[in-house]
Amino acid sequence: MSYFAGIDIGSTAIKAAVVDQAGQLIGTRIAPTGSSFHRNAMETFEALLAQHGIIRDEVKFIIATGYGRKLFKEADDSISEITANAIGASEAGRVFGGVRTIINIGGQDSKAIQIDANGNVNNFAMNDKCAAGTGRFLDVAARNLEIDLEELGDYHFGGDGAPLTINSTCAVFAESEIIGLLANGHGKEEIVAGIHYSIARRTVRLAKRVGIEDRVYFDGGPALNKGLVAALQDELGRELVIPEQPQTTTAFGAAVLARSQYLSE
């Protein structure tokens, strides 16, 4: 039995995925990147293998992706997370009937990718070196509001009245703005909703740059945030397709690519 792995070493989390010969997803694993991410990556990978009772040698081909891809020497090849994400999404998207547009909000960047039917990247856009509208933005907000990242979604719907508008796009300024709003006695709910909408607006602008086509696939950690999803759907004016494990799409894509590369050689 031979397996293929993809490892996505992101800024906040390391995701690993394994597929079998048929390209079926065997399992995934997520761990925080931490400071020495090379060790963590290795651990995550091995833990994943152990979890599914796979021997290292059975893994025939590994492809690394994400910011850390270059430094993960164990990998047989590396690929940019955009391509990986595209492949992963188009694979995972099949069950939804195929997707052509991908929105990915990661730890420190947000991407919009447009792909063709075979999962090849037609066009993509990325935020220009600024944490605004990324996962990091949510972290900051959550910290200021003293609520867990996971709770943000519930808060989003809890509020009565229109969501506030958060004007500052920069994570750093947003921080002070949020504190100001709290001081003015605004409820956390409306603030959270406001934050979600400000992110959604930026993301949609990004998506419009690449052109939005039929189904929109939304992945990355923040995709777990129901509130953000709602806001995005609002701004987009259409349904979003969200996998059950949004964070691991990229790793999955890498694994799928690993398989196809291995088989083609």
Add this chain to the structure above:
Amino acid sequence: MTSIRDAINGIDLRRFRFWLQLFFFVLLVYGGYLAINLGQYLPTFSCGFNNEGRGGVCYLLPLQHQLAMSWGTLFGWAGLMVLQGFLFFSLWFFVLNKGWCGYVCPLGTIQDWITGLRQRLGVRYSRYTEGQFRRLSLIKYLLLALMFLIPLGIGGALLPHDMGTPFCDICPGRMIIPMFTGDFSQLTIDFSTKTTMVMTALGMLVTGLFLAGAFFKKRFFCFFCPMSALHYLLSKPALLKLKKDGNKCTRCGDCYRVCDMEIREIADDVKEPRIMQDDCILCLKCVAHCPEQGALKAAFAGITVFESTERGFIKRMTKGHIDEHNTH
């Protein structure tokens, strides 16, 4: 084959043109002495008043003659003769298109010589402003119209008979070209009748203008030449063509700045492949001064004969940098 093509494209057009023009000048101005006669339908100013020397006759002379026939004859049997003449003229013209102006026309050659003189004297040339240019370039059509109407008027006995060949009367060629064979008899004012007096005086004026103008302005007279206007009306089906590939053009304007006739389209128009304008004299300087591979080309019956090439351009320019006396 390619080496030959490169050699042609790398040619020093200035020198080539000078010699070719000289050849045609001798042919048309002194050809008569060598018993050369190309007939009387030439689409270029081979002046018929140059009795002994001429190697052929400028078509405008017989044309005006014929048109001056009484209408009865003109619109009767003689009409065919006029058409036949025009046919011969067209056949001549189709070969070289406006190349007749840029390479053959003795009057044009004389102007180029005057320009050469000016260059040696280091006097800068004048250019028209856009507005002037637009207005001036209409004059030749006016002259062409008159050149047809006046003889017709004579034929209909509406105008005095002694207006005979109105354009020849005011054409500087009539006075200047015969001088090259030592015949200064055209340099006169004809007091025989009032009309002739006016016309010849006008002719002298134009000749003076011509000489002075040609000194300050390249190809001064060609802006007003009715022959050039007549050419343009026929130029579409002619064999020799000037073509432009707009995509290759960088609009650097090199062609425009070297153009004797100040034709802007040659540089600015990137849509139209058949770039030749009514003022064009097909001297092909634009092609020689175009640094873009194949952006401009002269094609004869569809076969490219001279094409703008990077190497050719650099060769010519380096030459320009080196030799001190650039007037031909």
Add this chain to the structure above:
Amino acid sequence: MNTTPTEAKAPPYNRSRQAREAETLLDRIEDDFPDNPEAMRYFYALFRRVYCQGEPVKHQGTLVGTTCIHAPEELIYAFGATPVRLCNGSYHYDQIGADFMPAKSCPLVKATLGSLHAKAAVPNTAALDLIVNPTTCDQKTKASAMMEAMGYQVHDLELPPAKESEEARLYWQRAVRRLALRLRELTGRKLTRKNLRQAMARTARAQAAFRTLHQLRKTAPALFLGKDAFLVTNAYFFDDLDRWTNAVEKLNTELLQRQQAGFQAAQKRAPRILFTGSPPIFPNLKLPLLIEEAGGVVVADETCSANRMLYDMTAVDEWLLNDMVDGLADRYLKPCTCPIFTRNDDRQRRLLQLAADFNVDGVVYQAFAGCQVYEMEYRSIADILAAQGIPMLYVETDYSPDDMGQLSTRIEAFLESIKTRKRNK
């Protein structure tokens, strides 16, 4: 701002920040790539001498700085002076410039002014007798006053904002003639036919050499890499004209040999990239390097630090001063594809033609954050390229190295998408 931070007990130049910046880059250029042409050694050495050792720029006569490609250098040479292009690509000087310029302004202008501000800058600008500052984009236009405030002599070379109209042409010709007057006052020499003709001969030879190099880049697979090409054209900014030309001609002969030998500097599959937008200026070769490190090869460019600066040549009909000077003026205005002009269809056509001639797989469009004209033209360019089915990557960046990781991701993704595209073809 007449005392500069770097003056305060400045370390020996070769230990300074900008020196290290240049050093690291040169190391990358030289060592990260296997087969650099032999003839490139001259340029590597040159940059090391000038940028790392801080060797002052050699020049005869007065040294005239230019801040844009619109300054007719033939004129400057004709007056026995030496032009040096001041446009600067150093992050270090960008930072110095940021001390007294708005943060959002173009890094190129910031760095240029920063280098002028820091007297010990490279290329060594302490000896500048005059700065010719064409009024191109707003930021350069406004720079004049600042440069004067720093105590430099500045001549505003007035460039029209449109180049199609005949009025603009005449206006520009006048401006160039005025520059000639200014240079006469400065140098106290007379402009003669002989001088100008010789000056033009020298630049023409340099341009001819460049064009040959340019044409050699058409060969696929590539004979050498874009980073070297950029290095060559960047050397033109400050190197001695004839020495530069000789070096380039040497490079050309070597590349010709490579061509005959069927040598490949990049794999067959390597995506051929056309680089356009804001100019990569040493040491800011960030983007071209990322492209080629990621397995692409920059085969052509449309930037004012290379092609736009050297490609278009002057044509003269009569070798009289009047015609020569006007001819020069035309050459510096008419073919220029700089986005500051009202219309940009020339630029579009040029890009399409380059893409066709060099059978380009994709276009990378660099826009410096703060260079509005490039940012604004990006859409129209993207559209016409899309119409031709040529993918384009638009990158907004500056001199700071901090977005390298993010950029490499995007570039790799771009190249990967091109590769799949080619595979599917």
Add this chain to the structure above:
Amino acid sequence: MTRTPLPLLMLLLCTSPDSFAAPPLWWSETMPHAEHGSSRHSHGGPVEIRRGIYHKNLWLRNGEGPADAQYLDSAVAGKVLLKDVKGAVKELAGGNIHGSYGVNFAMPDEGYYNLYLVNESVTDGMRQFNIAKSEVLKHSCREGHDHVKPLMTPRRLDTIPLEIVRERMPAENFHTSLGFGDTITFLLLYQGAPLPGAEITLHTAHGWRNSTKTDAGGRASFMLIRDYYPPWHEFERRHRQDYVVNAVHVVQQAGTTGEDSYTATRYLATLNGSYYPSSRDYRSYAYGLLVGIFALTATGVGVYLYRRRRQRRFHEVRFDDKH
């Protein structure tokens, strides 16, 4: 040529034996009555063009010179012969043209047509030959010029007893027209051979005449005098004037024609022609040059001023303050 002063000449004429003989007959290309409008003028006098063929009208006149000769209303006895360019001779019948007696003939080919009238009569023992000759040129530039060069040479008809031939002037071509001051030479032929010592007289349009004797080669020359003095504004460059030359030769030899006999034969030959004002009378180089030079300087100054204006900045744009 030698010009005999007029009085002497009159004397000569008075003493000449047959000065009171019948006046000569000659052809004229001038219409009898001017009011008949002018026909087309071509090289070699007025012609009519019918369906592309040139036709020539010649009227027979009788009298010393153009000044005092009448047109005839009826034919005179005798043959009218036409020798065409190809050399063929055919007899023509005259008739009434525009009210007077004349002949009309077609000239299909380029070149000279010779028309003769030979009229023979005997009056009191003197046989009288009146021979009128006219030489008509047909030329149209459309036919070109080279192939007609050989046709310049004068042609004659040797069956004519006494014939006057105008010799061509140096470098004469089909476009040459005789003008004031030109010297024309005539060759007198008797039975085809040059006849020396015969009396020959030229009559010009305004009655001036001049007689001389043919030299050893049978030649005689005259200079055409200027006898056209209109007010300058009426000056007509194409003012055509006729001249007539006649020559007399008497042979003292008896003989008979038909029933009447004679003691001597008197031959009287005429040849007509026309001449025009010479170009020297109406062309002026001086004025031409003057105008030319004026234009030269004018434009020179013009360009200078124009450049001055261009050098002053931004003068291309002119505003119209009137509106």
